[in-house]
Amino acid sequence: MRSPNAAPQPDELDDISTGYALDAVFDPSLVTDDVDEYCWTPLQLAARTGDLLEVNRIISSAPNYGEAQATVNAPPTGYYGQTALQAACMRGHTDVVRALLNAGADIHAAGGNNSYRNAFEVACSVGNREIFDMLLAAGADVSPATITRYGGRTPLQAAAEGGHRELASRLIELGANVNAPASTSSGLTALQAAVWRQHHDIVRILLEHGANVNAPPARYKGLTALQAAALVGDMNMVDLLLDQDADINAPGSQLNGGTALHAAAAGGHVEIVEKLLKRGHNPNATAGWAKQTPVQSAFVVGRSDIVDVLIQAGATGPVAGGKILFTTVKRQTRNTINKPDETSLTS
Numbered sequence: 001m002r003s004p005n006a007a008p009q010p011d012e013l014d015d016i017s018t019g020y021a022l023d024a025v026f027d028p029s030l031v032t033d034d035v036d037e038y039c040w041t042p043l044q045l046a047a048r049t050g051d052l053l054e055v056n057r058i059i060s061s062a063p064n065y066g067e068a069q070a071t072v073n074a075p076p077t078g079y080y081g082q083t084a085l086q087a088a089c090m091r092g093h094t095d096v097v098r099a100l101l102n103a104g105a106d107i108h109a110a111g112g113n114n115s116y117r118n119a120f121e122v123a124c125s126v127g128n129r130e131i132f133d134m135l136l137a138a139g140a141d142v143s144p145a146t147i148t149r150y151g152g153r154t155p156l157q158a159a160a161e162g163g164h165r166e167l168a169s170r171l172i173e174l175g176a177n178v179n180a181p182a183s184t185s186s187g188l189t190a191l192q193a194a195v196w197r198q199h200h201d202i203v204r205i206l207l208e209h210g211a212n213v214n215a216p217p218a219r220y221k222g223l224t225a226l227q228a229a230a231l232v233g234d235m236n237m238v239d240l241l242l243d244q245d246a247d248i249n250a251p252g253s254q255l256n257g258g259t260a261l262h263a264a265a266a267g268g269h270v271e272i273v274e275k276l277l278k279r280g281h282n283p284n285a286t287a288g289w290a291k292q293t294p295v296q297s298a299f300v301v302g303r304s305d306i307v308d309v310l311i312q313a314g315a316t317g318p319v320a321g322g323k324i325l326f327t328t329v330k331r332q333t334r335n336t337i338n339k340p341d342e343t344s345l346t347s
Contacts, residue, residue: 040081041074048087052095055084059103069104081112082122089122089131097131107138117153118144124155124171127164142174152183153193160202161193168194168202178211187218189225195237196228203237213244220255223263223326227252230272231263231326238272248281256326258287258297265298265306266326273298273306283315295319 046054062068076082085105088096097119101107107119120140123131136142142155156176159167168190172178182189191211194202207213217223226246229237238260242248252258261281264272273294277283284293295315298306307319 039077040087041071041084043071044074044076044082044084044087047084047093047096047100048082048091050088050091050093050096052093052099055096055099059099065104072100072103073106073109075109076112079112083109083111083119085109085119086111086117086122089119089128089135090126092126092128092131094128094130094134097134101134101138107135107140117158121153121155121158124164124167125153125158125162127159127162127167129166132167132170136174142171143176143180152187154180154190156180156190157182157188157193160190160199160206161188161197163194163197163199163202165199165201165205169205172205172209178206178209179215181215182218182222184218185220187222188228189215191215192217192223192225192228195225195234195241196223196232198232198234198237200237203240207244213241213246214250216250217253217257220253222253222257224250224252224260226250226260227258227263230260230269230276231267233264233267233269233272235269235272235275238275242279248276248279249285252287254288256288258292258326259285259294261285261294262287262292262297263326265294265303265310266301268298268301268303268306270303270306270309273309277309277313283310283313284317293317 040048043055043058046058058071059068062071072084074083076086082090083105085097085100085107086109088100105119109118111117111122117125120132120135123135140155144154153161154176156168156171156178157180159171178190180189181187182192188196189212191203191206191213192215194206213225215224217227223231224247226238226241226248227250229241249259252262258266259281261273261276261283262285264276283295286293287297293315295307295310295317296319298310299319
């Protein structure tokens with residue numbers, strides 16, 4: 001077996017004679033010794049690459065309609081797998097989507113464990129209007145039951161996160177639940193998603209249709225709308241949400257979460273830190289099971305200026321001893337932070 005760190009070979013995605021191929025050409029990090037974890041059926045692979053001739057050949061080679069449907073609806077494998085229809089939707093292969101629908105593709109089937117998005121949710125995240133309309137005509141649900149799996153999104157949440165204003169408006173017109181709750185882990189409501197991605201036009205549309213500015217964050221790795229705005233450093237969005245009575249001291253997620261002040265401190269946005277303090281944010285708010293303070297969040301990302309601002313505002317307690325709370329900040333700062341000496345922050 002080849003090492004998981006070995007470079008993918010050019011012919012890996014061309015050789016589908018065994019029925020499966022490693023998903024390596026699009027993301028080399030997925031190469032693994034466990035060949036069953038990240039692999040695709042020939043049809044899923046052809047759909048992913050947009051090979052309509054191969055898609056039609058595979059479907060037509062089935063001995064009967066039942067076998068063809070089984071092939072078309074083969075489940076995804078591993079954490080990041082997709083059905084053939086989801087793969088075609090993700091990459092905008094309209095003709096392939098049409099062929100799969102004609103062959104009986106299940107539009108409601110879920111994706112792999114770490115995406116769990118059905119074809120319509122995938123189409124909404126990508127923003128392809130033609131595929132969106134085809135799936136609607138095939139019976140897609142614009143307002144499904146609560147999505148509970150890791151990173152799940154309703155169609156509206158997916159469209160809001162992707163910045164697709166036309167699709168978001170259409171979904172609202174069709175009755176999509178503007179306030180559908182976020183999935184438990186890494187989930188976002190439609191408003192939280194639009195704020196997080198800084199899609200101001202969609203934020204305003206959602207607010208006009210009753211989006212809850214104080215919807216709680218996902219239990220794990222979530223953000224309130226205000227926490228999201230503070231984390232990305234969007235002062236205009238912070239002001240808008242505060243004007244809409246966003247809860248300035250709302251608690252964060254149990255895992256990798258914090259208040260808006262923690263978020264602004266972790267993101268290194270001193271002006272937003274100052275704004276939140278002036279609006280009454282508690283400088284000694286704590287986050288998570290470790291009861292981390294905003295001062296600790298600023299210190300761990302090397303922002304002595306923010307530490308000083310917080311101390312001047314009345315923050316007390318230890319400076320060191322915290323961790324990077326927010327997953328995105330953790331990715332951005334990995335191997336780049338040189339924490340200052342603690343004594344230099346309080347002198």
